[in-house]
Amino acid sequence: MSDARMGDLTGHLELSAPASVESIDLTHTLLEHLWQQNPQVDPACRLRVETAAIEVMANIVEHAFKHDGSLAETRGSRRLTTTLGVHADGVVVGFCDDGRPAEIDLSTVTMPDETAESGRGLAMALAAVDELVYDRRDGRNYWSLLCAI
C-alpha cells in the first residue's frame, strides 16, 4: 500500500499474488501469522479484520477484472498486492490492484434481506471494521481498512 498509514508499521507483511480466488486463502494465512506475532489483538478484532479483508479481496478478484478477457489469456498478469500490519492504534489491511475502477458508493451499501444469495460482501465489510476506504489513484484501485484496538 503506498499509503502513509503503513509507514510506521513495524513487521508488516506485503504479498503480491495473482488476483485469483486461490490467493484468498493466502491472505487468510498471512492474517493468522499476523495474529501469532501480535497476541495483543483480541479474537473479536481478528474476526472483524478477517471478515472485512476477505470480503474486499473477494470483490476485487470477482469484479475488478471482469471485462478483461478470458482468464487463460490474462493468467498471471492480473495482480493484487495485499499489505497487512498492526500499529499502536489498530490493525491495517490494504489492497492494491490495477483492474477497472470500482463503480461503487460505499455510503449507499446496505445489508440485503435474508433470502439474498449475494450482494452481502461489502455490507459485511463495512459492518465489521471501523474504517473502510476505497480510492482510485494513478490507474490503480486502493482499498484500505482499519480495525481499532
Next chain:
Amino acid sequence: MSDARMGDLTGHLELSAPASVESIDLTHTLLEHLWQQNPQVDPACRLRVETAAIEVMANIVEHAFKHDGSLAETRGSRRLTTTLGVHADGVVVGFCDDGRPAEIDLSTVTMPDETAESGRGLAMALAAVDELVYDRRDGRNYWSLLCAI
C-alpha cells in the same frame, strides 16, 4: 527478485516480511500454495526446492543482520523479500535482503561430518537444487535458486 529470470513467470508470488525466523514458516506456506497451483511439479522437486529455499532463508535470517544491533532496536526494519514461481523449465525462488554482504564462497562449501551440529545448511541447499547463485548488487544481497522440471 529484480532478476530477469522472474520476468516470464506467470502467477508468481512475492512476499516482503520481517527477516525473522517466524517468517520462515510463511515461505514454506507460500511454497505449498505454489505446489497446489502447479501440480506438474513432482514431489521430489518440491522437496528439493523446499530444502534449498528454507536453508537459504534461514541463513539470511541468522547471518545477514548479525552486527546490526539488538533485535528490539531494529525490529521490523530488517526486511526480506521472497519471490517464488514456476516457469516452463523449472521452479525459481529468489531472496533479496539489505543486510551485510555474505562473506561466502559457494564453490568451497562441503557437507560437514556426521557429528557436526551446524554448518550443514548451504551444503544441503547446493546438493538439493540445480542452480544456486549469490549476488551482491546495489547494497543488497540476492540469492536465487532453480530446480529444473
Next chain:
Amino acid sequence: MIEFDVRTLESGVGAVTPRGRLNMVAARQLKDILTTLSSDGVHQIVVDLAETTFVDSSGLGALIGGVKSTRQMGGDLRIVRPTEPVLAVLQITNLDKILRPRDSVELAFHE
C-alpha cells in the same frame, strides 16, 4: 483450505461437514455438493459447522441457496453447532433466523 465430509444418515438426511474456511473457493464446492445431493433426491440437509473456522458472504450465499432450493422441494437445510466466529457472522448479517443453529446432526430434523 477446506475439506468436506458428505454422508447420508439412516434417516435419509444428508449431512455435510465443512472443515476449514468456508470462503469463495469453498462456497463453490459447497454449492456443487448441495446440487449433487438435490439431484440424488436428498432435500433434508444438515450442515455441521463445528469445524468451520470462518465463513464469508459467498459461504453464506451457498447456505441460503441450499435453504431455498431444499424448501422448494418440501425439505430444508439446517445448520448445527456453529463455531463462535461463524455464529458472530450469522448475527451481524441477520441470518440467525433463516439459519437458526441446532444442537446436533442427528436431531436437527427432530426438533
Next chain:
Amino acid sequence: MIEFDVRTLESGVGAVTPRGRLNMVAARQLKDILTTLSSDGVHQIVVDLAETTFVDSSGLGALIGGVKSTRQMGGDLRIVRPTEPVLAVLQITNLDKILRPRDSVELAFHE
C-alpha cells in the same frame, strides 16, 4: 507450524513426537525439550518422526546434538518412522547411519 508431544514410556525411555515442520523455530523448541529430558535424568530418547513433514539443517543439528549429549551419559537418541521427505534429507546429508531409522517407538531400544 509445529507441535511437540513429549511423554515417558514405562521403560523410562523419553518419547518426543514433532508434528509439522522441524525448521529453525522448531529446532529451538526441540533443543529445549531434549535439555529438559536430560536434566530430568532421561538419557534414552526416541524421536518419532512419523508426523514430521519436513526437516532442515537446524532440525538435524538438534537431533545430532541430542545423540551426542545422550551418548555422553551412556544413553542414546534414536529416530523412528521418518516420513519420506525426512528420510531423503537424512540420506543426502549422510546422517542415516548416526540417525538410523527404527521401526517403532516401543522397540527402538530393544533391537
